[in-house]
Amino acid sequence: MGRHSCCYKQKLRKGLWSPEEDEKLLRHVTKHGHGCWSSVPKQAGLERCGKSCRLRWINYLRPDLKRGTFSQQEENLIIELHAILGNRWSQIAAQLPGRTDNEIKNLWNSSLKKKLRQKGIDLITHKPLSEVENVENKIRDQKKVPKELSNELNLMNSESSKSDGASSIATKGYATEIEGSTSSKIMMKNCSSKDFFLDKFMSSNHENYTNLIGNYPIHMSYASSIDQTLPTNSNSSHWCSQSGKSFDMNSEFISNSINVMSIIPPTTTTSFLPTSFCYKPSLPVPSDDISTPSFAANGSYYWEAATSNNSKSSNRSNGSKDLTSNNNSFMESQVEEAKWYEYLHNPMLMLSSVQNQSSESLCSEIKAETYLVPDTSGAVLPHSKQQQQPSQSTNIFSKDMHKLTAAFGHIE
């Protein structure tokens, strides 16, 4: 591994962290907070660069981290989230309290990818590979698509075939230039359908979204047990079935005091142009859309907002507000929703909009961010590699605490 330029200049240490370094960093951050990371190493007496310290803290020393292997529920959730969010590891991690983006990324790359491949699931669309091919063929056959766009699609497809995983989805449409007839160039930033949808969803419904996540049950219908239920050559009806198992809310998630997160319904995971979704109050949207590929499931989805008044959720986002306390916001979001429904279900409209540059503002709307207030369990983690078994997180925490206490003594 190379060395940070800053590390090189200052001949700073790199590589694995020693327990002593961990102790220094832990003590410093616990006592003073990190403030400006670049100043942390000096203040903490470490020969590391601030970036390295930050990473170590975030990925290992942070007290709210949950250690141990991922439960089946967590894995399934990651798969579902990945289908929606792609390689947006930080956003996925935000839905899994106590897990870091690095952890999740590693899990995906080392384990989940293989599982999906073995099941014949496309890593980009999370649909059976056979269907992906069909859809791509359909897209190619779209004679109505303008020549310029057609070229772009071809380009995208070739790009897609090169890369592995959903990152290619995220890449599709990014910074794609369309040469208009007027020679003006329109930057389609973040305008792949998927990102288009995501950005819209995350931003226009941000307030509601942040309230929903973590507290409200959701109809999770697919891949609730991907290992057990999915045949290798599962067809679309199986994969996208609405009648799938519901998420087990009495799972280890709950017992571990983790906010079970809800997320976009499964059809959104299976289509570039997601079908409708709603949040409470229910906003059913017609499902007989004309553009959604045949594998898209019928029916609408409803975000069932619980009445739970969880302070964590209200703290999750700076701007989060109670669902019932902002009728204007809600009405606006409904209008927006209808508007987006049109967009999302009519690619040509979307294209037209892009060409009119009217969607540029939409595309460039705020990037989705969700904030999770860590579960302040107070657990702190030891340096040694973990060798924990599943469903032992409680023990893990107490063991870690013991180890830490033994290693570092009392931490203020």
Place this chain on the structure above:
DNA sequence: AAAACTGACAACCGCAGGACG
């Protein structure tokens, strides 16, 4: 027993974007 392989994890790199002067 030792080399080769594998999986999981940790850490680094480079880039993007925001804040600030």
Place this chain on the structure above:
DNA sequence: ACGTCCTGCGGTTGTCAGTTT
């Protein structure tokens, strides 16, 4: 508008322990 600093993110690679040959 520009440059600098800082932070965050995703991709990539190094390390290590366990397993297989």
